[in-house]
Each structure stands twice: as C-alpha cells, then as structure tokens.
Amino acid sequence: MPLKSSVEIADRISRKRAMAGVAGALVFLVAQGVRLLVESGSIAPRRTLLDMWAINAIVLYALLATGGGLLNRREIRALVNDDVSRLHYKSAAVAGFWVAMTVAMGMYLLPNSAALTARDAVFVVVSPSIIVAIVVFSCLELRAHRDG
Amino acid sequence: MAEGLKNRLREERARLSLTQAELADMVQVSRKTINTVENGVFIPSTVLALRLARALGTTVEKLFQLPK
Numbered sequence: 001m002p003l004k005s006s007v008e009i010a011d012r013i014s015r016k017r018a019m020a021g022v023a024g025a026l027v028f029l030v031a032q033g034v035r036l037l038v039e040s041g042s043i044a045p046r047r048t049l050l051d052m053w054a055i056n057a058i059v060l061y062a063l064l065a066t067g068g069g070l071l072n073r074r075e076i077r078a079l080v081n082d083d084v085s086r087l088h089y090k091s092a093a094v095a096g097f098w099v100a101m102t103v104a105m106g107m108y109l110l111p112n113s114a115a116l117t118a119r120d121a122v123f124v125v126v127s128p129s130i131i132v133a134i135v136v137f138s139c140l141e142l143r144a145h146r147d148g
Numbered sequence: 149m150a151e152g153l154k155n156r157l158r159e160e161r162a163r164l165s166l167t168q169a170e171l172a173d174m175v176q177v178s179r180k181t182i183n184t185v186e187n188g189v190f191i192p193s194t195v196l197a198l199r200l201a202r203a204l205g206t207t208v209e210k211l212f213q214l215p216k
Contacts, residue, residue, distance in 0.1 A: 007172045011179045079178045084190050144180040144189065 010079035015145055017068050017080070021138030024063065025131050028056045032127055053123065060130050064092065064137060088140040096133030100125050154213045158186045160204045174203040 004012075031052045062068075067081040067089070081089075104125050107113045116124070161171050161182075168182045175182075177196065184190035185200070192200065192212075201208045 005169070005173050007169050007179055011169070014178060014180060079176075082178050082181055083193060083196065084178065084181045084184050087190065141180070144184045147183065 006073075006075055006079060010076050011145075013069055013072065013076065014080050014085070014141060017063075018138045018141035018145070020068075021060075021063065021134045021141070024056075024060050025134045025138070028060060028127070028131055028134075031056050035123075053127075057126055057130055060134050064089065064130075064133055084144055085141065088137050088144070091140060092133040092137035095136045096129040099132045100129035103128055152215070153188070153191050154215055155185065155188065156211055156213075157182070157200065157204075160206055160211060161186075164204060171200075171203060175199045 035053050067077070067085065069077055069080055072080070104121075107116070107121060107124060113121075161168070166174075168179045168186070172179045172182045175196070176199075181190065181192075181196075185192050185196075197208045197212060201211050204211065
C-alpha cells in the first residue's frame with residue numbers, strides 16, 4: 001500500500017473533523033433534551049446526565065479552539081489548520097458571539113429572567129452559541145472540500 | 149469577497165496536468181485551500197499567491213486578475 005502524502009492525510013483528517021463537528025453538535029443537542037427531561041422531572045434526575053452538558057460543551061469548545069488533532073504531527077496540524085480553516089474559525093467564532101449576545105440580551109429583557117440562577121443563564125447562553133459556532137465551522141469546512 | 153478576484157488557477161493546473169492534491173503538496177497547503185481558491189471562495193494571501201505562481205511557472209498577475 002503506497003504511503004500517503006501529508007496533504008492527503010491532512011485532507012482526510014479535515015473532512016473527518018468537519019463531520020465530527022456536525023455529529024458533536026447533534027450529540028450536544030440531544031444532551032440538552034436529556035437535561036430538560038431531567039429538570040422537568042420526566043425521568044429521575046441524575047448528576048451524570050447533568051454533567052454531560054458541561055463535558056460536551058468543553059469538548060466542543062476545545063475542538064473549535066484548538067482545531068483538534070493534537071496528537072498529529074506538527075506538519076499535518078499546520079495543513080489541517082491552514083489559512084482557510086483559520087478563516088472558517090473566525091467566521092464561526094463571530095457567529096457564536098452574535099448568538100451569545102442576542103440570547104444574553106433577550107434573557108435580560110425577559111420579565112422572568114431574574115429568577116434564573118447563574119448556572120441556568122450560562123446554560124442558556126453557552127448552548128446555542130457553541131452549537132452555532134461548531135455547525136458554521138463544520139459547514140464551511142465541508143463546503144471547502146466540495147469540488148467544483 | 150469572492151467577486152473581487154478572478155483567477156486562472158484551474159487552467160494553469162490543468163496545463164501542467166497536476167491534481168489539486170499535487171499542487172497543494174508543492175505549495176505546502178491543504179487541498180481544500182487550492183479548491184477554495186479555484187472556486188473563488190477564498191482570496192489567497194500575497195505569500196500564497198506568490199507560491200502558487202512560482203509552483204505553476206507563471207506570474208501572480210497572470211494567475212490572478214481584478215475584474216474589469
């Protein structure tokens with residue numbers, strides 16, 4: 001089997017990362033549903049389920065911030081996170097920022113928002129902004145891979 | 149942004165019978181960078197434009213043009 005070039009390896013990793021980003025965002029969405037079920041008392045509250053949200057959020061945030069693939073060679077990482085990916089990261093961060101600002105301002109203006117705890121507020125602001133940022137990044141990356 | 153720069157990257161690459169991956173390897177960027185430049189989605193930096201022109205044996209002016 002012929003050895004693959006760095007470009008081919010980076011290409012494969014970059015595609016996988018984009019697909020993993022979409023999958024991660026979906027898992028994160030499901031985790032929000034589980035959390036809401038737990039909090040509404042539909043199923044027995046379990047600490048592990050509640051912690052799932054925080055773990056998911058941290059993993060997605062780390063994926064977005066570092067570009068992932070920390071175990072790969074430096075040369076491969078440079079190719080995976082080249083100019084185009086850095087531009088996509090900036091676009092995703094901007095989209096996430098605007099979602100966070102919009103949700104935060106919306107919460108502030110809602111009459112009952114004062115009753116929310118700080119943890120609830122963090123949950124409401126962080127969840128949609130991370131999902132939007134990851135989905136924007138992944139979609140831009142997948143589009144960049146598309147030929148023609 | 150994409151309307152701001154026309155390019156002949158695909159034609160020049162075809163002239164030399166290079167694949168996107170081969171050109172990416174020569175310039176040391178990812179294949180998606182070559183793809184997005186060809187499609188006009190991404191405007192390359194000056195350094196990348198110079199490296200692309202050198203790899204394809206042409207000039208930056210021939211490779212990239214402002215729309216008339």
